[in-house]
Amino acid sequence: MIEKLKKILSNVEAEFADIRYEKKDESTVSFDNHDLHQIGNNSSDGYVIRVLKNGGFSSISFNSIDDAPKAIKTAIENATLLGKRLKKPVILAKSEVIKDSYNPPLTEDPEKISIEEKYDIIKRYNDLALANPEISSTTFHIFDLIRNRFYVNTEGTEISEKLVTTGVSGILIAKKGNILQNVRVSCGGSDGFKNVRNQEEYVESRVKIAVDLLNAKPVEGGVYNVILNQSLAGVFTHEAFGHFSEADLIEDAKVMRERMKLGNKLGNDILNIQDDPTIPHQLGFYKYDDEGVAAAKVQLMKNGILTGRLHSRRTAAEFGEPINGHCIAEDYRYAPIIRMGTIFIEPGESTFEQLISKLGDGLYLCDAKGGQTAGENFTFGAQYGYLVKNGKIDSMIKDINIAGNLYDTLKNIVAIGNDLELCKNGGCGKGQLNIRSCHGAPHILIEKLVVGGR
């Protein structure tokens, strides 16, 4: 395949070009309640070519090798057009020439597991959930998704890498009269099929939360001091900070770019945040990004001060900052964009008991339920939570959505736990879906958080 790609690239007349070919193998079994909805193994494939010509940089994706000449012609035309009209010519930061082939170490290769066994596992989890009389409906889905990726560029880089993602995801809906509550179930990883086995206890714990939520009170909207659990604090980090650290999102927003200048103090002294896709056995692990750049750890924030940013080769040149291999695509349909790898708040000193005691009166909020960022503002949802009175966990609350602001919220993190956890199943939508977007944190205590309610 590498030789085939080199041959295609040899027909591109430009300052720089790269080509990425991927064969995507997907195995899936999904249930809607007791009904098996879909089962099967499938393969699909395609190419993405990027061309830099006369200062313009354009990409094209296509499925059929027969379309390669037409695709190259179009990419060159578009790059040339951009070159004429762009305010500033595109420059790509220098990157090492790499020749490598990488297969991740796996505990159980999902490709060697029969689909019947995958069916048995997901059916077991599904039946477990449906056995509870207050669970009125479920969707459950087991999948493994393998990206066989081949990358070549005109500088001489030749990389092949396999990315194996396994997962179980589902939604449990509990019902009592007219009240419906839903809870997400998710687990998985990047290092083998074992990540989806033996999750019965986990599924049971999710069922319990869904059922307990039926009796929980909706939270009253207002401003609160809050402890976020690891899952929720991880999403918080992703939405409240991670996206602003993606160079492409702030590149053309003058005010945002000023505020996110390296050296600016954005958070409390105790706050340290990093993104490190090189940590093995985590969902967010990868060796090389989709531009052939080696993945690197980035210290995004140290003692509340901005110290790093996530870059592609193009934005690294634009900002005059180092490249760090954070340019990723979902699959063969897309050109890569800047993505988080494994982003997390570094653990601090406090135990959970110390945090709750310090909180006194407030809320303890748990588990992520989606989030969104736009400019300096972000929102994210919590699956469930508890009132905390006098340092003691009290009744359960629900329907919790939180709004925040980049500049205030990070400064209001007043205490950080010592119990870091990283998520097992991810999903970040930024035009394309990154299922390996990993985030995490320890428990954190934030003051003055705006919580939406009725």
Add this chain to the structure above:
Amino acid sequence: MEKLMQIAKKNADHVLIRNIKEEMTNVSFENGELKNIETSIASNIALTLIKDGKIGFAYTTNLIDREQFVKNALTSLKGGVDGSYGISNSGDPVKLNSYDKSIENIGTSQLVDEAKRTIDYLKTKTDGQVNLEQGMVKEEIRILNSNGVDYSQKNSSYFLYPMVLYPGSYSSVMRAFASKSLKNTDQNILDLLLNLYNSSNKQVCPPGGQMKVLFLPEAFYTIAWRMISALSSENAYYNISPIKDKIGSKIFSSMITAYDNPIDDTMPGSRSFDDEGTVTSKVMLIENGVLQSFYFDRKTAKKMGTKSTGNGYCREISRLPKPDVRNFTIEAGALTLEQMIKSIDKGVIVPSVLGAHSGNIPNGDFSVGLSPGIYVENGEIVGHVNDSMVAGNIYDVLNKVIAIENEKHLASMGCFPAVLFDNINVVMK
């Protein structure tokens, strides 16, 4: 495709083949300047086999080995997924004017020129930052089955979304302009955005509380999403829809009429047949607040003892069909947008939201950040609010409709007028 059909027919009782080809060009401008041009040429095939009432499924991009592809579908068949609902019979799809041939002669430089012209107009009239997304899509869909269905349709679409951004954020006012081929951006859209933005330039911090809320079409998907969820026959069947037993009952204000209209070919994206090869039609869902029908695919229709309404669609080529809407529409009302704004004593206009995707969608609950909130006092826009949230439940809120705009606009999740609600809780920091 015919050869594939022949091989597949030897192995199954019923066969359905779905072939979709799409060519797309996307242009983006940021801060008034050309940023990126991306193209994609995609081709996808899906194969469904039904044998002894069970269904097998396979999909791919390049059909290199037909026998192997059929084998993949047969392996999937062993899973025992219920396929007793079978495939559609041949019918008479409406002939839609969904393809404007002139799109074939539109070059990328013409797109860029029109985008630049639009941006230049906006920049002469506002200090706000202007971003813009623009695109052109040519699509060809073909569905054939072993009952003699062989439908194909070509679609062309052109769209342009200008956005004016508030300082220091991605809060914005925006509106989509869509057509079947390249056309000059509608001046009315640009003037509306300019008016909304310039009059709300000042940041204000009013107190929160119960007030009027005017959802613009671009933010209405917050509510539409939950309506679409409740109107899905699948959700009704699985007891997740709160309106499952309410056919014939009044569930919303009598001002609300909602339907799916895939055969409206004045807009791009029309479909005369769904992804199961069922002929489509306008499907009335809510009429004057009264629930008329859910929308059905073949599978759910069979389970509920009725017929498909032509609403079986595949979210992605890799998925089997599920009930889905194609052109979810809220019928226009009586007032102009100006009249609606003038009628607000105290309230917010919502041009854009954050977080509509989280929350208890099946239940109808929503809690969204306003991005931004445009604050109105005594019928006049006084400024914009950051850090505010609106929460509610659509079964409450859609009974508090006081006015609906007299024009519909293409927006995320469908085609909507602006809708004014009374007495909604808005949290301001």
